Amino acid sequence: MHLKYESQIREPLVDGNKDYHQITEDIIRPIEAKPSKLWYIGFSISVALLLFGVYSVYRDVTYGIGQWNLNKTVGWGWDITNFVWWVGIGHAGTLISAILLLFRQGWRTGVNRAAEAMTIFAVICAGQFPIFHMGRVWLAFFIFPYGNTRGPVWVNFDSPLLWDVFAISTYFTVSLLFWYSGLLPDLATVRDRAKTKFRKLTYGILAFGWTGSTKHWQRHEALSLVLAGLSTPLVLSVHTIVSFDFATSVIPGWHTTIFPPYFVAGAIFSGFAMVQTLLIVVRKVLNLQEYITLGHIEAMNKVIVLTGSIVGCAYLTELFMAWYSQNEYEAYAFFYSRANIFSPYGWSYWGMMFCNVVSPQVFWFKKLRRNVVFTFFMSVIVNIGMWFERFVIIVTSLYRDYLPSSWSYYYSPTIWEIGFYLGTFGLFFTCFFLFAKYFPTIAVAEIKYVLKTSGENYKEKMDKVEDQKVEEFAHDYAH
Amino acid sequence: MALKRYVVGCFDDEEVLFPAVKKVRNAGYKIQDVYTPFPVHGLDHALGMRETSLHTAGFIYGILGTTTALAGMGWVFTKDWPMNIGGKPNFPLPAFIPIVFELTVLFAAVGMVMTFCYLCQLAPFVRKHHFHPRATDDLFVMAIECTDRTNVEDLKGFLQSAGAKEVSYQVAESGWWFGRYDVEPKLYREENPVIG
Numbered sequence: 001m002h003l004k005y006e007s008q009i010r011e012p013l014v015d016g017n018k019d020y021h022q023i024t025e026d027i028i029r030p031i032e033a034k035p036s037k038l039w040y041i042g043f044s045i046s047v048a049l050l051l052f053g054v055y056s057v058y059r060d061v062t063y064g065i066g067q068w069n070l071n072k073t074v075g076w077g078w079d080i081t082n083f084v085w086w087v088g089i090g091h092a093g094t095l096i097s098a099i100l101l102l103f104r105q106g107w108r109t110g111v112n113r114a115a116e117a118m119t120i121f122a123v124i125c126a127g128q129f130p131i132f133h134m135g136r137v138w139l140a141f142f143i144f145p146y147g148n149t150r151g152p153v154w155v156n157f158d159s160p161l162l163w164d165v166f167a168i169s170t171y172f173t174v175s176l177l178f179w180y181s182g183l184l185p186d187l188a189t190v191r192d193r194a195k196t197k198f199r200k201l202t203y204g205i206l207a208f209g210w211t212g213s214t215k216h217w218q219r220h221e222a223l224s225l226v227l228a229g230l231s232t233p234l235v236l237s238v239h240t241i242v243s244f245d246f247a248t249s250v251i252p253g254w255h256t257t258i259f260p261p262y263f264v265a266g267a268i269f270s271g272f273a274m275v276q277t278l279l280i281v282v283r284k285v286l287n288l289q290e291y292i293t294l295g296h297i298e299a300m301n302k303v304i305v306l307t308g309s310i311v312g313c314a315y316l317t318e319l320f321m322a323w324y325s326q327n328e329y330e331a332y333a334f335f336y337s338r339a340n341i342f343s344p345y346g347w348s349y350w351g352m353m354f355c356n357v358v359s360p361q362v363f364w365f366k367k368l369r370r371n372v373v374f375t376f377f378m379s380v381i382v383n384i385g386m387w388f389e390r391f392v393i394i395v396t397s398l399y400r401d402y403l404p405s406s407w408s409y410y411y412s413p414t415i416w417e418i419g420f421y422l423g424t425f426g427l428f429f430t431c432f433f434l435f436a437k438y439f440p441t442i443a444v445a446e447i448k449y450v451l452k453t454s455g456e457n458y459k460e461k462m463d464k465v466e467d468q469k470v471e472e473f474a475h476d477y478a479h
Numbered sequence: 480m481a482l483k484r485y486v487v488g489c490f491d492d493e494e495v496l497f498p499a500v501k502k503v504r505n506a507g508y509k510i511q512d513v514y515t516p517f518p519v520h521g522l523d524h525a526l527g528m529r530e531t532s533l534h535t536a537g538f539i540y541g542i543l544g545t546t547t548a549l550a551g552m553g554w555v556f557t558k559d560w561p562m563n564i565g566g567k568p569n570f571p572l573p574a575f576i577p578i579v580f581e582l583t584v585l586f587a588a589v590g591m592v593m594t595f596c597y598l599c600q601l602a603p604f605v606r607k608h609h610f611h612p613r614a615t616d617d618l619f620v621m622a623i624e625c626t627d628r629t630n631v632e633d634l635k636g637f638l639q640s641a642g643a644k645e646v647s648y649q650v651a652e653s654g655w656w657f658g659r660y661d662v663e664p665k666l667y668r669e670e671n672p673v674i675g
Contacts (some may be wrong), residue, residue: 019617020491020516020616020617021613021616021617024516024616024617145551145555151560152559152560153560154555154556154559154560156562156564157552157555157556157574157575157578158564158565158567158571158574160577162578163577163578163581166577166578166581166582167577167581170581170582170584170585173585173588173589174584174585174588177588177589177592178588181592181595184601185516185517185615188615189516189615189616191615191660192609192612192613192614192615192616193612193616194660197661198661200659200660200661201659201660201661203660204606204659204660204661205603205604205659205660206603208596208601208602208603208605209600209601209602209605209606209607209655210601210615211514211607211609211614211615212514212515212516212614212615212620213512213513213514213599214512214513214514214515214519214522214523214526214528215512215523215528215599216599216601217515217517217518217519217522217523218518218523218528218531219531219533219595219598219599220518220595220599221518222531222533222534223533223591223592223595226533226534226537226587226591227588227591227592230537230541230584230587230588231584231588233580233584234581234584237577237580237581241577244577444516445516445517445518446517448516448517448617449517449518
């Protein structure tokens, strides 16, 4: 009797001749082995970047953010660009684990764990920028509404910046809960295999005493499904609210109704690109090519070409509306500050156009979608392009104010702004290296769950099922 | 917490497990639980478990979040400290929607996860009896509680005939206790009480 059935035509999600124990072995072994030399090198570089970032931020706090090159006109520069960029990257994880769960996309099982981890780290990185942009960071708790002795003076619930506080902190919390509740069974697997005292202790604590009881699994499934249902609108809401930071202000180039869907598509676009960048390295280093197959990479590339095209469509719509609205300020922002390649920041607009709109179109070709090295290269290009997008939106709308007297000619970052950005890279990769070493990078239990339908060695057994009569098939399945 | 006696059968294939569950239940034995390395769909029904109400709890938490957000913001802006912000009304519902939505999701998610942990008794430093270390790897472990009338040897044989690869008899704590996984637990009662 087959409990599950999947068409043979579908590409297997797990390659090779696997059984349940082999899956555990393949995914958990790297946790139990000593880290490789490559891991130490990568980890050291990340920590070095992190330390440089910490020093930059230390200077920001000590001397004030006057050490950044922000000026009266360009009040948001690299910091907010980086904030939006990181938040955008943080969208892929929950999209993969939540939306693709609701859409019953089997391939998500191979990539969701690492993508969710990436989401959490990216959101942590994103959060740093608005917090330190406040200047007096020791008063950062003022952003939360709490009864205080100053009136009480409350926060402004009408402000999109406050909506952002709620959106980002909710997103972080829910993603963390989703991720960790999914991790519990796998941490229990590590715990039960552990040989050393230390590993037994730490994974014993982390796994919360998970036993694998059927009742617990039943609740776990219910929890995952509802969390997915909650996270799906949440993912869409977070970048929508980030886009409100811009769209609700009356600045040419920002004040557009297209921003929410356009930002969400862009976020998914950049998030998937970052997932590709990380997973292509992870699958190679940890030898997980049989779990993160070319099929997975191709599926993600399809998402990239789709969202990239949506973003491209949004860019063109913006240009059209700038003309069609006959608003001279809007037209100035779009046709002079952005699309004119000879204007001071024209290069960034065309860089963005090339990286985000033109280059992903190569993924219409199957050969290129399944080419790992090329995908890695493209994922980096896409992330550069998405950074440019946020930079274009923020800086080119700001640097020419309404009054020519307050035009700033050229805003370029100081070393400490760059240092802060590099520091978040350090933070992100330090976290990711630790995750890849000490946590199961692939959801072990979920892979086991799809093995008998989507494992390569189980595919041929589906022959029997396909030859069955309908009644027998129905009978077998009605248990 | 009480010491109970179990007969444990380990299966290595869920396709053998399902008929075995049916057989064991039909024979009148009470299955305490089946421990599996991954969620096996339909097993809860096969064991006669009722559907979980965690969804309902999530809905209630969500409603709680919605009302908290609306009531909180409404009170602050209309009663406690009304402010004129760009001439907007003091209770601008459209401007409240983002925060209302976020708090709904936040309350529902946090509440559900806490309820889940409470129902399953999951927390750091919680220790439970594990019938087989490979239950989280590749074995489906069925634990059957023994009563006074259970013939252990018969039951073992019965499980083997139903397809169990490994059978054992264990005396174990039924609940949970605070403990660490690097220290082996000691049973606080004699394992084999002397029957006079």
